[in-house]
Amino acid sequence: MGRELASPDLRESTHEWEAPGAASREAHRSPSSFGQLAWLTLLIAVAVGPHAGSVQPWVIAALCGSVIWRLGAARWGWDLPGKFLRAALTLAGSFAVVFAYRRISGLDAGSALLILMLALKLLETHSTRDRSIVILIAWFVLFAGFLREQSVASIPQLAAGVVLGTLALLQSARPAGLLSPAQAIRMTGRLLLQALPLALALFVLFPRLPGPFWALPAPGGGGLTGLSDQMSPGDITELARSDEVAFRVRFSGPSPQPAELYWRGPVLERFDGRRWRTQPDSLREGLPALRDYAPAPVAGQPVYSYEITLEPNQQRWLLPLETPLRWDVPEGRLAGTLELLSKRPLDRRMAWNGQSVATGSFRDAGPPQPVNRDLAGDANPRAVALARELRRDAGSDEDYLRRVLRMFREQQFFYTLQPPALGPQPVDDFLFRTRAGFCEHYASAFAVLARAAGLPARVVAGYQGGARNPVADYWIIRQSDAHAWTEVWLDGRWIRYDPTGAVAPERIESGLDAALPGLAGDTLPLLGGSKWFERMALSWDALNATWDRWVLAFGPDQQSALLESLGIQSPSLRDVALACAVTVSAVLIVFTLFGLRSGPARPDRVEEIWQRLCRRLARSVRPRAPHEGPAEYAAAVADLRPDLGATVRALAAHYLRLRYEQIPTVADVQRFSQMVGSFRVPPAPAPGSAAGARR
């Protein structure tokens, strides 16, 4: 590291930047060379890239025009716009943005304005200072891209931008001539490596503000897929075609069987003959869950601990594993319907830790309400009749439900992602005509049949299963894992019945792909079968998840946790700031120490070492005449003792290098001292030779 800092060319370059008087005046006059502008152009292209698809095309066109104009001016001496034209363009640009976006702030309008100003400043690059401003705006645009895209995929672009930005700064500060690309890249690499520890310290310790800083509201709020507070036939089918990730789960300790993975979302209790809806918020949330609603974990029944990372979906369900015992969401609460709800819709990625037992039955806040028996008047009469008939034959409620499931299993019911359209009595239509449907059809029909037999029932929507990522051992739950099932009130408990499991047991045990091969989520038919591709996709997802978890999710809570693990109890913002200052100072002190080591050595030190060598040679070969230069003396010694020639010449050359060709660093001098220290004068090789005779 000391060596790196010591490199002479680096010192040269910083020197150029530092000199306040003459050098900066010199730099002020330096016009932009074509090479410098080419570097700038490259940087601008990388920085603006992520915005190109989002800002209006005329902004990009203006930027391209300005780049061509500026490059043309540098190469073919085109005239650049004068002061007044530039002022007019600036005004026009600002108005254009306001006119086009109806505002001047916000992500899109803001980045459009920034890019326009970048384009205009580019027309005004006559000095090092101008170029630095362009580069700084480009950095800003580059990091504004972070507001749009924060995934791992953006890292290469960001890294390229950082490297190019540094390169462009280096090249821009050289009035005399550009560095060769190799030189420039070496120097950039060194600068960035040296900046890395500071950047890391600042990332970890710079006081974090609570609240979404990066998470600007998603533009328009549309386009988000996910569960909602109602379900009609076809809704989940639609969802199942989406490959989007809904959330990821990492179990610490044992993970449940796939068939046990029921992620509980909205509880749909109101039925209007076709559509299922949740109860109004006031009804659901006015009723807190019982403290002992879940059966106490029996010995041998594992409690699963997990961390769940939800993608933003503008909904409030936190989707715990059924049945939740504990959750660490401060603003989350469990409603009487056993829905775990956050206070606000999830407008950014969110992670929480929870514990659950995987049971399909639990007590609710209170006995079922009339709404759980509602059949929506005389809707679906044939289904109701069928239910009454079946119930008459059954010995008990449980036996009845078993019979219904057996009916689904043994008669000609099909599980499909392409269900035929249903008429005005959808459940009747489904049970007696089409007999083909997706999970919501079965859940809906089962709930209706249960209600018709006098049993309180409701539909629960959520996700079932998920794909385990073997690369990093976590589960990915996609929209295609969306699912609906039924709960029936029996013996003072809500019991989960999943009729889909009766029709397509593979769906529950192995997921949608197994149940409907070639139909579900097959977005990449060509590559879908390739094991290698699958593995790559999983690795990529694992990388993204790690990035989210350790980098993007790093907020005030994680920061506090880190400081607490370092022994600072419940750190305040002040403590964080202090820790940050201390660490950054420490890094700088270490740098300074290295810098001292690579700083100039005591001038006489090199000579002392040389004298030591001369004394040693004087004893065994011949003394150095005072007027002999090092190279002359080495040549003379080599004449007398050809066997020592190469070594002594090398040492003399080293001495000349340290003493006469540069300002040596402490480290250089130490190395020279070691070289001289390890130099031994062996006895003359052959007694008969000239050298031997002289001795």
Place this chain on the structure above:
Amino acid sequence: MAANVTALAGKEELHRARQLADQVGTEIGQVILGKQPEIRLAFACLLAGGHLLIEDVPGVGKTLLARSLAGVLGLSFRRIQFTSDMLPADIVGMSIFEQATSTFRFHAGPIFSHVVLADEINRATPKAQSALLEAMEEHQVTLDGQTHALPAPFFVIATQNPLHQAGTFPLPESQLDRFLMRIGLGYPGEALERKLLKGDDRRMMLGDLRPVVDVAGLAALRTAARELFLSDALLDYVQALVRFTRQSAQFDLGLSPRGAQDLVNAARSWALIHGHPGVHPEDVKAVFAAVAGHRLRPRQGGTAALRDPARLVLESVPVP
């Protein structure tokens, strides 16, 4: 093949400078046999932006050296034979009235050339000499109130014959000081002389010389030489040398401040063409005799008068 040396002090640039110097040496070495040190000194002198005085008897190849140096460096060349009846106008040129336009027009003299060989400079009167010496110093010629810049690089090689001083005007010390270096060529060795006798006419061979560098490349080299690293230790050494010439009882006249500057500049050029990133004491020693020899006046009767005074200085001053 014109080498293009742009930036400086980088490893590659140094390597190129050294290669170039080697090429110059080999090319000229084909014409002038066995005079490598002198050729290199002349090249270093040119790079340092100074002028060269060759003091030797006729027929040892002074003109040949000047011509081949100009040829190898791709520079224009003029020769001025100095005579006692020479006028300054014969050197710098004159304004001539033109009938057609009724104006005076400046007719450039032979001095408007990159390399000028001033042959037997001590034959001309001091007036003619001073015209040349002023041009050397100023790198321009002023005539009738008009200033005409001389081409760059501008390099004068003057020769004078140390013997046969009858009817000559030897250059005084003050004028000698304007030459960065003074060298002698001397007779070739036995073997080389034999080769010389057997070989072609040397003058014919001049046509075969190929330029190894162009004017821009030469300018870049000169910049590189100027920016070579000078350590404090080296400056100590140079000052010790200068101090010795001034304080020693052996000399009536020591090195002037300009002499000291010239010594450093010459050593820089020497270091550059030997590929040193900084100036070594050996570089100073290598050019010392050529730079200081003609500026030192040994005291009559002292040992310095008897033997080589430059060598006396070098052997008396320890290298730090």
